Amino acid sequence: MIQTLPVELIAASGEDSISELDDIDALIRQYKPKVFRLVAFSVADRDAAESITQDCFLKAHLTRNQFRGDCSVSTWLMRIAFNLVRDHTKSQKFRFWKNAAATAVDAHDVSQHLASGASSAEAQLIAKQRVEMVHQTLQELSDKQRSVFVMRFVEEMDLPDIAAVTGMSLPTVKTHLYRAVGAIRARLGATL
Amino acid sequence: MSAHLTHEELTDNLLGVSSLTVNAHLLNCPACANELDQLKGSIAGFRGAAHAWSESALAADHTVPIVRARPQRSWTANWVLAAAAMVLLAAGFVSYLRYRQAGNQEVGNQAHSVQVAVPATGVEDSRSQIEKDNELMSQVNSEIAEAVPAPMQPLQLSQSAASSTSAAK
Numbered sequence A: 001m002i003q004t005l006p007v008e009l010i011a012a013s014g015e016d017s018i019s020e021l022d023d024i025d026a027l028i029r030q031y032k033p034k035v036f037r038l039v040a041f042s043v044a045d046r047d048a049a050e051s052i053t054q055d056c057f058l059k060a061h062l063t064r065n066q067f068r069g070d071c072s073v074s075t076w077l078m079r080i081a082f083n084l085v086r087d088h089t090k091s092q093k094f095r096f097w098k099n100a101a102a103t104a105v106d107a108h109d110v111s112q113h114l115a116s117g118a119s120s121a122e123a124q125l126i127a128k129q130r131v132e133m134v135h136q137t138l139q140e141l142s143d144k145q146r147s148v149f150v151m152r153f154v155e156e157m158d159l160p161d162i163a164a165v166t167g168m169s170l171p172t173v174k175t176h177l178y179r180a181v182g183a184i185r186a187r188l189g190a191t192l
Numbered sequence B: 001m002s003a004h005l006t007h008e009e010l011t012d013n014l015l016g017v018s019s020l021t022v023n024a025h026l027l028n029c030p031a032c033a034n035e036l037d038q039l040k041g042s043i044a045g046f047r048g049a050a051h052a053w054s055e056s057a058l059a060a061d062h063t064v065p066i067v068r069a070r071p072q073r074s075w076t077a078n079w080v081l082a083a084a085a086m087v088l089l090a091a092g093f094v095s096y097l098r099y100r101q102a103g104n105q106e107v108g109n110q111a112h113s114v115q116v117a118v119p120a121t122g123v124e125d126s127r128s129q130i131e132k133d134n135e136l137m138s139q140v141n142s143e144i145a146e147a148v149p150a151p152m153q154p155l156q157l158s159q160s161a162a163s164s165t166s167a168a169k
Helices: A015-022 A024-043 A046-062 A073-090 A090-100 A107-111 A122-139 A143-154 A159-166 A170-191 B007-014 B020-028 B030-059 B075-145 B151-168
Strands: none
Touching: A015 A024, A024 A046, A024 A073, A024 A143, A024 A170, A046 A073, A046 B075, A073 A143, A090 A170, A107 A122, A107 B030, A122 A143, A122 A170, A122 B030, A143 A170, A143 B030, A170 B007, A170 B030, B007 B020, B007 B030, B020 B030, B075 B151
16 A cells, blocks of 8 residues: 655655665664654554554655655654554554554553663652653543654654644644643643 | 743643743742653653663564565566566467467358258258158059059959950850
């Protein structure tokens, strides 16, 4: 299934970007973690995320001639990944993955990867609990709110880039972020 | 001092959209500053954990590289395959034409033989039948035409013989 990319992402320019797309190994090395994180926290399943991430790079490789460098390669890849996630969550396959949940992204598992730093054991425990709360709240958000939150606060993308990736207007992106942050504030506030 | 920051003001600050008013409020309102710090800390912690988790998950990833997983054929191989396909197609077409031509000839022969044979046997049958019929009819006519039936013929002959002998006497 090859999707047509939006016109604003296929404008003129970018010899460097095109040659960057030709080197698929370098492309995967550089962007796979970023794409994988967006997909993993959007679909909440590690196996499905790996599969979708592969599909994303395969699609990027097959349609690399359509990329003309109007946006960064990173934005272009995130756009493909976002569309794949959207297709996946609409499909029956997503319900299967969600029901199976054998390889679900576990909040506790994620929080275990929190850097210990130099803080006390108690502070470390509180930090882990907060990470778990953020992750749990993320799963309660809508698909779009979750993806937008991950792009902004995990991948630290600019709002215009998020708008370009999702095809939403800037105010819509901000509205999704207000709601996502509001849900996290409510969860954290209830336990503080 | 004004009331606490609105949710939009606090989120804007979290998004990096700062204003002098909000910054001034944060300097004078420990509650808002504390909540913002905790929110920033929690999200930053989640970001760090998510990055570390993804690195660890991908390090254990045993999936096959996508491009290498699909064997690429060279242009030469593609041309050879295309030529082979064309030869097969042409051979099939030629054999089809031959088969069709042979089929037409056979059908023509069969049609011709039917045309000749059927009327021939029909004519023969009808002629012999007519001859038989005519023979039978002539036989019937001759029998009808006779004044004395055939079984009586010897009697008639003897009577005529007797009359001829009596006349002689």
